[in-house]
Amino acid sequence: MTILNESGIPDVLSPLHGVNELVEKLPGAVVAVIGTRAEAYLAQSLKSALEGGSPTARRNPKTLFVVLDPAETPEGGRIASRLIAEAAGISGTRMMLLAGGRSAELIGVDIEFEARMVSRRLDIPVNTISLDPDPEFPGCLCTDLEDHALASLVELCPTGTSDRLEMPAQNPKQGGLFGSFRGRGREDTRAGQRPVVLLGSSGELEADLGRAGVEVAGSVPGQDVSALPAIGEGTLVAMTSPHLKASQAAGERGAKVVRTLIPIGIDGTARFIQDVAAAAGTEANEMGRARAAWESMEHLRNRIRGKRVFFAGDTGFEIPLARFLADAGAVVLEVGAPRLDKRFLAEEIQALGADVDVVELPDWRGQIKRADETRPDVVISSPGLYAPLVARGHLCRSARDLLDVGAHGYDGARLILELLVRTFERAETLDSISL
Amino acid sequence: MRLLRGVYEGPGSHGILRVAASMNGVHGVLRALPNEGYFHTLYNSWSRTGESPPVTLSPMWKMDSLPESTTVPGHLGRDLSGVTRRHPETETVILARSDTALLSGEEVPATSFPENSDTGLAPKLITCGWESPAVGEMEATDLALEDLVRAHAGKRERSADPTVNVFGPPIFNPGAAAEYEEAERLLALIGVEVNARVPLDASVRDLSRLPRAWANLLLYRETGESATLYLQDEFGMQRVTTPMVGSAGTGSVLRSVGDLCNLDGSKVQRVIWGELARTTKLPWYSRLATPETFQGRRVAIFGDFTYTLGLGYALAREVGFEVAPCGTYLTHLERDFLFHAHTFTEDAFVTDDPDEVANRIEESRPDLLIGTHLEGEVAEGLNIPFLPLCPPVSSHPFVQRPLMGYAGSSVLADALDRSPRRAEEKARVLPAGLPWSDEALDELEEIPAFLRGRARRLSEERARKLNAPEVTADILGDSRL
Numbered sequence: 001m002t003i004l005n006e007s008g009i010p011d012v013l014s015p016l017h018g019v020n021e022l023v024e025k026l027p028g029a030v031v032a033v034i035g036t037r038a039e040a041y042l043a044q045s046l047k048s049a050l051e052g053g054s055p056t057a058r059r060n061p062k063t064l065f066v067v068l069d070p071a072e073t074p075e076g077g078r079i080a081s082r083l084i085a086e087a088a089g090i091s092g093t094r095m096m097l098l099a100g101g102r103s104a105e106l107i108g109v110d111i112e113f114e115a116r117m118v119s120r121r122l123d124i125p126v127n128t129i130s131l132d133p134d135p136e137f138p139g140c141l142c143t144d145l146e147d148h149a150l151a152s153l154v155e156l157c158p159t160g161t162s163d164r165l166e167m168p169a170q171n172p173k174q175g176g177l178f179g180s181f182r183g184r185g186r187e188d189t190r191a192g193q194r195p196v197v198l199l200g201s202s203g204e205l206e207a208d209l210g211r212a213g214v215e216v217a218g219s220v221p222g223q224d225v226s227a228l229p230a231i232g233e234g235t236l237v238a239m240t241s242p243h244l245k246a247s248q249a250a251g252e253r254g255a256k257v258v259r260t261l262i263p264i265g266i267d268g269t270a271r272f273i274q275d276v277a278a279a280a281g282t283e284a285n286e287m288g289r290a291r292a293a294w295e296s297m298e299h300l301r302n303r304i305r306g307k308r309v310f311f312a313g314d315t316g317f318e319i320p321l322a323r324f325l326a327d328a329g330a331v332v333l334e335v336g337a338p339r340l341d342k343r344f345l346a347e348e349i350q351a352l353g354a355d356v357d358v359v360e361l362p363d364w365r366g367q368i369k370r371a372d373e374t375r376p377d378v379v380i381s382s383p384g385l386y387a388p389l390v391a392r393g394h395l396c397r398s399a400r401d402l403l404d405v406g407a408h409g410y411d412g413a414r415l416i417l418e419l420l421v422r423t424f425e426r427a428e429t430l431d432s433i434s435l
Numbered sequence: 436m437r438l439l440r441g442v443y444e445g446p447g448s449h450g451i452l453r454v455a456a457s458m459n460g461v462h463g464v465l466r467a468l469p470n471e472g473y474f475h476t477l478y479n480s481w482s483r484t485g486e487s488p489p490v491t492l493s494p495m496w497k498m499d500s501l502p503e504s505t506t507v508p509g510h511l512g513r514d515l516s517g518v519t520r521r522h523p524e525t526e527t528v529i530l531a532r533s534d535t536a537l538l539s540g541e542e543v544p545a546t547s548f549p550e551n552s553d554t555g556l557a558p559k560l561i562t563c564g565w566e567s568p569a570v571g572e573m574e575a576t577d578l579a580l581e582d583l584v585r586a587h588a589g590k591r592e593r594s595a596d597p598t599v600n601v602f603g604p605p606i607f608n609p610g611a612a613a614e615y616e617e618a619e620r621l622l623a624l625i626g627v628e629v630n631a632r633v634p635l636d637a638s639v640r641d642l643s644r645l646p647r648a649w650a651n652l653l654l655y656r657e658t659g660e661s662a663t664l665y666l667q668d669e670f671g672m673q674r675v676t677t678p679m680v681g682s683a684g685t686g687s688v689l690r691s692v693g694d695l696c697n698l699d700g701s702k703v704q705r706v707i708w709g710e711l712a713r714t715t716k717l718p719w720y721s722r723l724a725t726p727e728t729f730q731g732r733r734v735a736i737f738g739d740f741t742y743t744l745g746l747g748y749a750l751a752r753e754v755g756f757e758v759a760p761c762g763t764y765l766t767h768l769e770r771d772f773l774f775h776a777h778t779f780t781e782d783a784f785v786t787d788d789p790d791e792v793a794n795r796i797e798e799s800r801p802d803l804l805i806g807t808h809l810e811g812e813v814a815e816g817l818n819i820p821f822l823p824l825c826p827p828v829s830s831h832p833f834v835q836r837p838l839m840g841y842a843g844s845s846v847l848a849d850a851l852d853r854s855p856r857r858a859e860e861k862a863r864v865l866p867a868g869l870p871w872s873d874e875a876l877d878e879l880e881e882i883p884a885f886l887r888g889r890a891r892r893l894s895e896e897r898a899r900k901l902n903a904p905e906v907t908a909d910i911l912g913d914s915r916l
Binding site for chain 2: 007008009011012013014015016017032035036037038040041042044045046048049050058059061063064065066067068069070071072074078079082083086088089090091101102103106107131132133135137138139140144361364365368383384385386387388390391392
């Protein structure tokens with residue numbers, strides 16, 4: 001595996017496109033985007049660009065845009081009082097998230113302060129979401145908003161109970177190691193386990209972990225925004241998505257973030273369950289489960305084996321997805337990573353096969369050029385490259401589609417393979433028509 | 436500070452990029468945060484050609500945290516000069532700065548480009564110094580086009596035969612290319628050649644040859660206003676500004692062009708009669724319908740400047756609708772808009788808040804609504820037919836159809852032909868409204884305007900189901916989304 005930094009301009013869709021999706025994913029939450037016309041426009045227009053076709057774009061009444069006048073700094077608390085008045089007209093508001101970035105800051109809005117005001121008056125949890133990319137680190141991902149929203153939710157979680165606080169003191173050396181523990185003492189019962197909280201989309205992972213004997217205290221965002229699990233000293237946090245900011249937020253609360261693979265693909269899920277179980281103080285052996293899962297997918301693998309896949313996506317899930325497809329027998333030609341935090345993704349990078357190349361900060365023109373040269377069987381692409389690649393005769397799938405099928409866990413692995421097989425089958429059908 | 440549930444226009448930088456991506460040989464550089472990239476995605480969903488747009492992102496990030504020798508893009512000066520290296524066909528680079536970039540007060544570094552080895556010319560840089568977060572998308576298309584015309588248009592001999600320049604809509608307007616084609620077809624019929632189409636598919640060379648033409652035909656005032664005024668002041672070129680919507684509007688445009696090009700008026704009129712007989716169906720549609728069809732029928736129109744006014748004229752005069760209310764979101768054209776709109780409606784207004792638009796439309800209880808994609812839900816709530824004919828719309832058709840010219844008037848007739856009848860059918864099944872308790876009315880007021888119509892309808896349906904004499908706050912609460 002080699003990592004090449006191309007120092008290019010990657011095609012990354014503005015994370016603001018995800019505002020509507022975020023509102024839909026968090027029932028009971030109102031999201032207010034605070035900025036200039038630009039933020040409101042991106043949040044609104046990219047949705048219909050991605051979905052396409054619909055003559056009218058449906059708006060969600062729970063998405064609000066606070067459009068600031070660039071020449072005038074609103075008095076502290078004015079935004080809050082407008083939001084409070086507006087929230088009265090929205091039924092079932094149980095939480096509010098204020099999203100703002102550099103533009104609001106430059107105009108002189110203190111979003112944290114407004115959030116505190118709203119929270120005090122409405123007596124509901126309110127927090128802020130940063131729209132800014134990490135200034136220290138070039139690159140951004142189209143899932144950044146989801147990441148930052150998750151981090152914001154972590155901050156809203158209760159800190160946890162005192163008996164849980166004592167847990168790390170009892171087992172100071174626990175956690176942090178991967179693989180199954182051998183020779184653990186008998187006193188390690190389920191009652192002595194540390195509670196595990198899943199961060200990111202969880203799907204069936206909760207059930208899978210439960211089957212492995214791990215007590216899952218909850219997941220964020222989970223089903224109900226008003227019943228967030230406790231995250232504090234001693235909580236074990238397992239990341240189901242490669243969301244850096246959310247993992248940092250959990251770490252800042254004193255929670256222990258399990259260092260393991262993202263539960264995508266069969267081996268990824270197995271490693272994830274084993275590592276989380278080990279960190280929680282129990283032992284899980286997923287070998288049998290993983291083998292059975294691989295066997296049940298043999299017919300799908302046969303269709304994928306030897307297919308050449310080029311990753312040019314912008315979601316941040318490219319490395320775990322590539323790792324899985326390589327395991328499933330596909331030939332991964334290149335994995336583009338618009339942002340690559342090598343420390344955060346260390347486990348994933350190590351697990352990536354030896355002959356897979358990762359391109360950091362890929363240039364989108366370079367990606368098209370290399371795809372033309374290597375003629376992959378399928379390109380997993382960002383939305384900006386999709387049409388140009390299809391026009392050049394490549395078979396394309398949007399990176400977002402792979403995540404939208406529910407890519408997590410054993411079942412997700414099957415769904416990913418099925419999606420790709422469907423893609424190949426449709427292309428074959430279309431190719432067989434004589435035009 | 437305002438709280439909105441939608442915006443009609445994007446930021447000024449988007450307008451500049453729309454003009455740049457409409458043309459050939461012009462490359463837009465968007466200076467913005469790395470998470471403000473979007474243009475390729477939007478362009479793909481509109482153009483459907485698979486071409487990449489001539490737009491480059493120059494991401495703003497903390498360069499001083501990177502090593503000195505870094506080649507990571509982000510240095511504006513280097514990114515600008517990189518454009519001509521990567522895209523040697525570029526003749527003009529135009530800089531668009533996102534609102535964040537403008538607010539940050541970043542200076543534009545002095546940049547000069549090396550000569551192109553093929554043409555021997557150095558590309559020009561247009562920095563759009565007027566840009567500010569207060570300038571919206573459409574105003575920016577206008578100002579950017581003016582800058583481009585100023586930079587390139589030069590003194591030229593008038594063409595021997597009569598020619599005109601067509602100033603039409605930029606990309607991302609529905610049916611933009613079809614509008615130019617229809618205008619070109621009609622001009623050819625009266626014997627006038629098109630010197631240049633601007634900005635769609637115009638090359639830098641076209642811009643330099645603009646003063647060859649005898650006159651400028653301004654199809655889309657939003658984008659061509661300043662550029663044609665500049666040409667008028669600088670080169671004495673007259674312009675035709677009547678919206679070319681509807682049969683009467685189109686006829687008037689052709690006659691004006693004929694006058695400016697010294698054509699034989701009777702010949703132009705013969706062409707118009709020919710088209711009235713063959714192509715345009717709107718007068719035919721109006722004559723076939725009984726007077727009762729449109730009597731007391733009210734149409735609400737909301738949108739940009741040209742289409743809104745053009746449709747207002749055509750529907751009020753040629754079809755016989757009562758047009759009320761009629762509004763635009765283009766606040767910078769407020770005075771002009773109100774002046775023109777008052778010729779056919781009492782109720783003209785200007786606002787860019789979709790909730791206020793929804794309120795206005797609700798109050799007037801129209802039978803038909805013509806608007807942008809943000810009005811779709813309002814029509815749904817009021818249960819009236821809706822025609823998304825004014826930009827911005829969110830559908831991206833593969834086949835473009837004009838709304839201007841004679842062909843466009845037939846497209847309009849088709850759209851109308853289906854909608855009033857649909858309204859009648861619906862009106863029959865809808866029983867009269869139920870009374871509402873004061874409390875319920877207060878609560879209804881709190882619901883976002885664009886959902887209010889739907890909430891009202893659902894509550895009344897529910898009250899009927901429960902055999903309640905009036906709609907109470909509880910019933911409203913139960914039937915809410």
